Each structure stands twice: as C-alpha cells, then as structure tokens.
Amino acid sequence: MAIDLRTVSITPLRQTFGHLARRMGADKPASRYIEATMDLQPVENFHYRPTWEPQYDIFDQTRTKITMKDWYALKDPRQYYYGAWTLARGRMQEIAEGDFDLVDEMGLAAAYPAAGKDEALKVFLPLRHVAWGSNLNKAYVSSYGYGIAISQAACYASMDQLGVAQYVTRLGMAFNDLDSLADAKAAWLNGAEWHELRRYVEDLMVEKDWFEVLVAQDFALEGLLYPLIYERFNEKLNAAYGPVFSMLTRFQREWYGETTKWMDSVLKVAGADNADNKAQLAAWIKHWRDRAVVALKPVAALAFGAEADAVMDELVQNLNARAAKAGIAL
Amino acid sequence: MDMKVAKKLGLKERYSLMTRDLAWDTTFHKMEDVFPQTTYEGIKIHDWDKWEDPFRLTMDAYWKYQSEKERKLYAILDGFNQNNGHLSVTDARYINVLKLFLGSTPPLELMAARGFSMMGRQMNGAGPRVACQMQAVDEYRHFQTQIHSISNYNKYYNGMDEFAHQQSRMWYLSDGKSFFDDAITAGPFEFMVAIGFAFEYVLTNILFVPFISGAAYNGDMAAMTVGFSAQSDEARHMTLGLECIKFMLEQDPDNLPIVQRWIDKWTWRGTRKLASVGMMMDYMLPKRIMSFKEAWEMYVEDNGGSLFKDLARYGITIPKCFSQTIEEKEHVSHQSWIGFYMKPEATPFHTWIPTPDEMDWLSEKYPNTFDQYYRPVLEYLDQQEKAGNRFNNKTAPMNCQVCVSTMKFNEPGDPMEMCFRESIYNGEKFHTCSDHCKEIFDNEPEKYVQTFISSHQVLQGNCEPDGTDVNVPDFKPGQNMLDYWKLDKRALGDFNGSEDQKNFAQWREQATKN
Numbered sequence: 154m155a156i157d158l159r160t161v162s163i164t165p166l167r168q169t170f171g172h173l174a175r176r177m178g179a180d181k182p183a184s185r186y187i188e189a190t191m192d193l194q195p196v197e198n199f200h201y202r203p204t205w206e207p208q209y210d211i212f213d214q215t216r217t218k219i220t221m222k223d224w225y226a227l228k229d230p231r232q233y234y235y236g237a238w239t240l241a242r243g244r245m246q247e248i249a250e251g252d253f254d255l256v257d258e259m260g261l262a263a264a265y266p267a268a269g270k271d272e273a274l275k276v277f278l279p280l281r282h283v284a285w286g287s288n289l290n291k292a293y294v295s296s297y298g299y300g301i302a303i304s305q306a307a308c309y310a311s312m313d314q315l316g317v318a319q320y321v322t323r324l325g326m327a328f329n330d331l332d333s334l335a336d337a338k339a340a341w342l343n344g345a346e347w348h349e350l351r352r353y354v355e356d357l358m359v360e361k362d363w364f365e366v367l368v369a370q371d372f373a374l375e376g377l378l379y380p381l382i383y384e385r386f387n388e389k390l391n392a393a394y395g396p397v398f399s400m401l402t403r404f405q406r407e408w409y410g411e412t413t414k415w416m417d418s419v420l421k422v423a424g425a426d427n428a429d430n431k432a433q434l435a436a437w438i439k440h441w442r443d444r445a446v447v448a449l450k451p452v453a454a455l456a457f458g459a460e461a462d463a464v465m466d467e468l469v470q471n472l473n474a475r476a477a478k479a480g481i482a483l
Numbered sequence: 484m485d486m487k488v489a490k491k492l493g494l495k496e497r498y499s500l501m502t503r504d505l506a507w508d509t510t511f512h513k514m515e516d517v518f519p520q521t522t523y524e525g526i527k528i529h530d531w532d533k534w535e536d537p538f539r540l541t542m543d544a545y546w547k548y549q550s551e552k553e554r555k556l557y558a559i560l561d562g563f564n565q566n567n568g569h570l571s572v573t574d575a576r577y578i579n580v581l582k583l584f585l586g587s588t589p590p591l592e593l594m595a596a597r598g599f600s601m602m603g604r605q606m607n608g609a610g611p612r613v614a615c616q617m618q619a620v621d622e623y624r625h626f627q628t629q630i631h632s633i634s635n636y637n638k639y640y641n642g643m644d645e646f647a648h649q650q651s652r653m654w655y656l657s658d659g660k661s662f663f664d665d666a667i668t669a670g671p672f673e674f675m676v677a678i679g680f681a682f683e684y685v686l687t688n689i690l691f692v693p694f695i696s697g698a699a700y701n702g703d704m705a706a707m708t709v710g711f712s713a714q715s716d717e718a719r720h721m722t723l724g725l726e727c728i729k730f731m732l733e734q735d736p737d738n739l740p741i742v743q744r745w746i747d748k749w750t751w752r753g754t755r756k757l758a759s760v761g762m763m764m765d766y767m768l769p770k771r772i773m774s775f776k777e778a779w780e781m782y783v784e785d786n787g788g789s790l791f792k793d794l795a796r797y798g799i800t801i802p803k804c805f806s807q808t809i810e811e812k813e814h815v816s817h818q819s820w821i822g823f824y825m826k827p828e829a830t831p832f833h834t835w836i837p838t839p840d841e842m843d844w845l846s847e848k849y850p851n852t853f854d855q856y857y858r859p860v861l862e863y864l865d866q867q868e869k870a871g872n873r874f875n876n877k878t879a880p881m882n883c884q885v886c887v888s889t890m891k892f893n894e895p896g897d898p899m900e901m902c903f904r905e906s907i908y909n910g911e912k913f914h915t916c917s918d919h920c921k922e923i924f925d926n927e928p929e930k931y932v933q934t935f936i937s938s939h940q941v942l943q944g945n946c947e948p949d950g951t952d953v954n955v956p957d958f959k960p961g962q963n964m965l966d967y968w969k970l971d972k973r974a975l976g977d978f979n980g981s982e983d984q985k986n987f988a989q990w991r992e993q994a995t996k997n
Contacts, residue, residue, distance in 0.1 A: 161567055161994045165638035166986075171969060172647040188634055189627035193593055198651045198935045200664040200887075205520045211667055212597075235624040236553040236631075243550025246543045285505035292604040292616060296597065305623055308600055312620050315613065316542035319501045326492075326500075334500065342507055355511040 189234035224300030269394035278337030284318035286354035373441035506609035518607035531608030537722035574769035575987035596622035642831035642974030679724030681749030761816030774848035833978035879938035883916035
C-alpha cells in the first residue's frame with residue numbers, strides 16, 4: 154500500500170543547466186554525476202601559456218595522439234563523482250578494517266605457517282612500490298588529461314592506488330614485520346626479480362602522452378598484475394595455507410573488478426570514435442602488454458615457480474579478450 | 484618481539500611508512516626528467532625529506548571521514564530541496580549572491596583541483612606530493628558540492644543556467660579566471676605560494692567565511708551546509724600552504740627574495756579578486772553579517788598581520804600592498820556595486836539601489852566614506868531610475884592588463900580621482916589599475932601581454948557566438964554579446980520588476996498561505 158505524503162508543489166522554470174540540456178538534447182533533470190562532470194573544464198580564452206610547457210594551452214587536446222569528437226564521451230560507467238566515489242571507498246575501507254581487525258584479534262597472522270608467510274610477503278610487499286608508481290602515473294593522467302570525465306576518474310584512481318600502497322604496507326605491519334618491508338624495498342630497488350617491473354613503471358614516469366600512460370599503466374600492467382597476484386596467487390596461498398592474504402587484500406581485488414569496468418569502457422568509447430584511435434590503442438596495447446609480460450614474468454616465477462609461464466599465458470589471453478570485447482583488434 | 488615493534492610505531496613513523504617510505508629515487512631515468520619542473524623558478528631545495536607533513540591522513544582514514552561528511556551533506560541537500568528550501572531565504576535578492584558565487588567559485592575550485600593534481604605529480608618530494616594530491620581530490624569535492632547545492636535554485640531562478648558556458652566568456656569573471664590561469668601557468672612553487680598560501684591561507688577567511696556565513700544568516704541551508712562540510716578540508720589546505728612557505732624559506736636563504744615577491748604579488752592579486760566579495764557583503768546580503776571593512780580588519784589586518792609577524796623570523800615582511808588595501812577597504816565594495824549597477828545589460832544577476840535603511844547601515848559602517856562619496860551617487864542613480872532614466876553604461880570597459888578588473892578604483896589618497904598606470908612594452912602601451920598591478924606587469928611583461936581582455940578581443944571579432952562569420956563585409960564586432968554569453972534577458976538588470984522577484988513572492992505565498 155502506498156502512502157501519499159504531500160509537499161507544496163511548485164513548477165520549476167527549468168530542469169537543469171543549459172550546457173546539460175544541450176548535451177542531453179532535452180531540458181530534463183540531470184544526475185549528480187552529470188552535473189558534477191560535463192563540460193566544466195575551461196576550453197577557451199585561456200589567459201596565459203604555461204611557463205613550464207609553452208607549446209601547449211593550459212588544457213590542450215594535442216597532449217595525446219588520441220582524438221575525440223567529444224571528450225565527455227569518456228564517461229565513467231560507475232558514475233563516480235567525488236561523493237559517489239568516496240562513499241564507495243568508505244564502504245570498502247570499513248570492510249577492510251574489519252578484516253584487519255579480525256586477523257589481529259584472532260592472531261591469524263601469527264598463526265600463519267612460516268613458509269607460507271615468507272613466500273607471500275616476498276611477493277606482496279614490493280607491490281607497495283608498484284602501487285606508489287601507479288599513483289604517480291595516474292596523477293599524470295588526471296593532471297594533463299582533457300575534460301573532467303577522464304581527469305576526475307584518473308584522480309580517484311590515483312588516490313585509490315595510494316590507498317593500495319598503504320594497505321599493502323599495513324599487510325606487512327599486520328605480520329608485525331617491519332624488516333620485511335625494508336627487505337621488500339631493497340628487493341624492489343636491487344632485486345633481479347623486480348628489475349624489469351621497476352623499469353616499466355619508471356618508463357611511464359617520463360612518457361608524455363597521457364592516454365598512452367593510461368593504457369600502459371591501467372590496462373596493460375594492472376590488467377595482468379592484479380589477476381596474477383590478487384586473484385591467482387591468493388588462490389594458491391588459500392589452497393596451501395588458508396585465506397589470510399585473501400582477506401588482507403580484499404580491497405585490491407574489489408578495486409580491480411570495479412575499475413576494470415571503467416577502463417574497458419574508456420577503451421571502447423575512444424576506439425569507437427575513429428579508426429586512427431582504434432589503431433593507436435591496438436599498437437599501444439600490444440607494445441605495453443608485451444613489455445608487461447617481460448616485466449611480470451620474474452614476479453610470476455617468484456609466485457608460481459615452474460607454472461609461471463602457463464599462468465601468464467592464460468592472463469595474456471584474458472587481457473586480449475578484454476581488448477577484443479572493447480572493440481580493439483590486436 | 485616483532486609484534487611490539489609494530490605496535491610502538493608513532494604516528495609520524497607510521498605515516499612515513501605509509502607515504503615517503505613508498506617512494507624511491509628512480510634509476511632508469513634521472514629524477515630531474517621525472518620531475519622536470521621544480522628547478523626553473525630558481526627555488527633551491529636541498530633536502531626534500533625536511534618537509535614536515537602538515538597533516539597525517541592515510542587513505543583509509545580519509546575515506547572514513549569524508550564518506551561520513553558526504554552522507555550527511557547530501558541528506559541535508561535532499562531534504563532542503565524536497566521542502567522548497569529556496570523559499571526560506573530571507574529575501575529573493577539573496578539568490579543573486581548564489582548567481583555571483585556559482586559563476587565565480589566552482590570554476591575556480593575546479594582549477595584548483597587541476598592545479599593541485601599537477602603539483603601532486605610534479606613535486607619531487609613524496610611528502611608534498613601526497614599532501615597536494617589530497618588537496619586536489621578535495622577540490623573536486625568542493626566544486627561538485629557547490630554545483631549540487633545550487634542546482635536546485637537554478638530550476639526556479641534565472642541567471643544560473645549558463646555558468647559553465649560563461650566561465651570563460653563573461654567579462655566580470657575574467658578576473659578570477661586570470662588569477663587561476665596565472666597561477667597554474669606559473670611554476671609549481673609559485674603556484675603553491677599563489678593558491679596554497681596567499682589564496683588558501685592569507686585570504687581564505689575573507690573569501691570563504693562571508694559566503695558561508697552569508698548563507699547561514701540568510702536561511703540558505705544548502706550553501707551553508709556545503710560550507711560547513713568543507714571547513715575541515717579547508718583547515719588542511721591552510722596548513723599545507725603555510726608548510727610550503729616555511730619549507731622553501733628553511734631550505735635556502737636565496738629563496739627569500741623570490742618567495743617575498745610572490746607573496747607581494749599574490750596577496751595583491753587576491754585582494755583585487757575580493758572586491759566582489761565586498762559588494763556581496765555590503766550590498767547583496769539582505770541580512771548582513773558585518774561590513775566588508777570590519778571583515779577586512781578582523782581577517783586580514785589582525786589575523787594576516789599576526790601571520791606575517793610569525794613569518795618575520797624567516798625574513799618575510801608584510802606584503803607591500805598592505806597599506807593600500809587598508810585604505811581601499813572603505814571604498815572597494817561601493818565602487819564595485821556601483822560599477823555593476825551601471826552595467827544592467829551585462830551580468831546574469833540583478834542589481835538594485837539599497838533601501839534607505841540599508842543606506843543608513845552603510846553610513847554607520849563607513850563613517851569616513853559612505854555619506855561623503857557614495858550615498859550621493861546612489862541617491863542620484865535612484866532618482867534617475869525612478870524618473871524613468873535608469874543609468875546604463877553601454878560602452879566596453881577599460882581593464883587592467885594584470886588583474887583584468889575594470890578600471891574603477893581610486894588614486895591612493897584621492898577618492899575623487901580614478902587610478903590609471905601604464906607601461907610600455909615592445910613599443911606598445913599597457914594599462915594597469917594600480918602601482919601593484921603595474922609592478923607585476925613590469926616584472927613579467929612577456930606573460931601579461933597575453934592576458935585575454937574581452938573588451939579588446941571583442942573588437943578583433945574574437946567574442947562572437949559560435950559559427951559567426953567575422954569576414955563578411957558589413958561585420959560589426961560585439962553586436963551579439965548576449966548570444967556570445969548566452970545571457971538570458973530575464974536575468975538582466977534591475978531586481979525590482981524581475982521575474983525572480985515576482986515568482987519568489989508568489990511561491991512564498993503559495994507555500995505559506997491557503
């Protein structure tokens with residue numbers, strides 16, 4: 154049964170802002186995501202050229218090889234404006250907090266078999282630096298990307314990666330092992346297993362095309378790294394020792410599942426805009442996918458030993474399938 | 484054993500492990516290639532590790548606090564909108580404050596978001612980078628919550644619907660646009676002084692507090708809640724700006740003259756930007772908080788004064804413009820309001836002559852200037868309006884080449900004389916509104932010759948509605964400014980007789996009587 158509450162009803166003069174009505178093709182109410190995103194970045198009448206890169210305008214479409222008829226077509230399917238994003242992350246952190254508390258209260262970390270712990274920590278802990286690099290590279294995309302649709306999504310993803318770096322750090326702390334964090338940093342800086350991955354991340358720190366950085370970091374690298382570690386490696390540890398690491402990396406797994414939707418949608422829309430984009434995206438994906446495989450194989454070997462190649466092959470197939478689904482033929 | 488070690492970590496060590504310990508010096512590429520922007524301004528940093536984190540907030544805590552704030556904020560906005568909260572404001576004139584705010588503030592918060600993202604990428608110390616990134620994402624929050632809180636007003640009142648289009652085109656918004664364009668195109672350290680320090684620290688109280696208190700005093704729960712909800716973010720931003728100044732000054736004595744020049748420059752640029760806040764406080768709020776002059780004394784002279792006393796140990800002196808701002812506090816709000824009143828066909832908000840009661844309030848608050856200089860002008864304008872001869876200045880204004888304000892401020896020491904300055908650069912003459920803007924121009928003429936001044940651009944055919952052919956033989960520039968601005972005629976001119984005035988009265992009647 155419906156309860157019919159009454160309010161004083163006043164007929165509005167208009168339903169939304171002019172730029173949104175023109176965009177939607179009708180004067181109708183716009184969602185908070187649309188209001189917070191569309192057509193807000195200045196595009197004209199800039200006063201000055203950047204002293205740091207005078208060849209460009211403050212916001213400049215030519216900072217990437219990708220071209221778009223409408224940069225706001227790169228919408229976020231999650232519809233994350235700040236409020237929606239922070240509420241979603243607020244829920245995830247609450248769950249993560251519960252997991253960390255539970256592990257602590259029940260002494261699950263202390264009870265974890267020593268062999269498993271060593272095996273796990275040497276794979277997980279250097280990843281805090283990878284996430285830190287990802288934070289920086291996504292900050293590049295949010296700084297120089299064109300339009301608020303992409304800049305805000307990249308900004309949130311960048312902060313997410315700072316969160317991931319901190320969760321991985323807390324994972325080290327949950328095992329009460331500050332030495333292992335120091336060892337992991339030494340391995341990251343000097344260990345042969347991490348050499349190529351660090352090169353990959355650092356190469357992106359000097360890459361100037363922001364869209365290429367996005368493809369290389371978010372699609373190629375994270376598209377292989379996250380399933381490799383936070384899915385496959387966790388499954389392996391779960392089977393051998395119990396699910397503690399799966400609990401303490403739940404944030405990363407959920408983040409990846411969710412962020413993939415955004416990334417795939419960006420690829421699909423950019424590729425659909427024109428044939429040059431499609432070809433460029435395919436070229437970038439192939440190039441960076443192959444480099445990511447080189448970068449990740451030693452890490453996969455650390456995690457999976459002799460099975461590493463087989464696992465990587467399968468993940469590459471999955472990544473190719475994601476590209477194909479986004480309409481990018483490799 | 485290990486267990487104890489972890490538990491004993493202090494907040495500072497823990498935070499360090501969560502931020503700067505994550506960073507490393509790159510080896511495949513030189514650090515100066517990864518962070519190419521932090522040397523060309525001449526600021527010398529010897530040890531980025533000496534940066535003191537101004538706040539220690541990890542992402543999990545950030546998400547926890549911010550999501551609680553967002554949940555409350557949007558619940559209040561929804562309630563306010565559902566219950567026709569717009570009809571509970573003191574007087575429909577108040578809504579013009581929101582029009583001024585929507586055009587001038589969210590677009591600048593957006594620039595702050597983009598600018599701090601750039602700082603969060605370019606600073607090569609891990610500490611400042613994280614702090615800047617957090618401010619960047621906060622600034623997304625601020626422009627979005629501001630738009631969301633005003634969105635419902637836009638449905639009922641005129642003049643707010645084209646703010647996104649107008650942000651880069653409207654003549655009176657180009658002072659704010661030039662302010663942020665100037666900061667974002669400067670190097671990262673100057674940006675931090677401009678926005679992080681001058682804007683967010685020295686001037687934030689007189690920018691932010693009057694709008695939010697104005698909302699609270701005038702029954703606007705939507706804007707008020709947005710402001711209160713942003714308060715703890717702003718407190719973080721202030722500590723970042725201050726830390727950045729201290730850090731630069733502690734790193735090398737050679738930094739002092741550069742930082743001092745920036746403080747002088749940006750305090751003045753910010754002051755010019757505040758003229759419109761002044762007129763909002765003194766003329767546009769039906770229920771006033773205090774006069775602009777009183778606010779200036781409290782927030783700038785007293786608070787700012789003690790801040791600069793505190794910085795004296797680093798060799799920083801009070802900004803050069805300080806004494807001029809103290810003289811101007813008695814004038815700028817009146818000059819601005821009269822200036823806007825005189826251009827009834829060029830703004831998306833209404834103007835009006837203050838009521839006799841309001842004039843008396845202004846006399847009381849401005850005993851040295853109002854009756855002598857401004858009451859006679861307002862009374863004359865009122866007379867003319869009532870006689871059917873409403874003043875309408877249709878000429879394009881002359882603007883300052885630096886701050887882009889229209890020339891309307893008086894010569895220091897002489898309220899009856901308008902102030903003009905000029906500089907010659909490459910054989911061409913450039914006009915500025917004051918000694919301080921002239922000095923800014925003369926320091927970096929190659930930058931300020933670029934300023935986009937719409938009263939010049941319009942004559943070159945650069946301010947025409949999209950699709951206009953400026954090459955047709957009988958083309959007359961500037962004939963279609965309303966279209967170029969997408970300015971709704973209903974939003975123009977006098978409040979008295981406006982659609983807003985009528986609708987508000989009728990709706991309030993409908994909402995409160997049977």
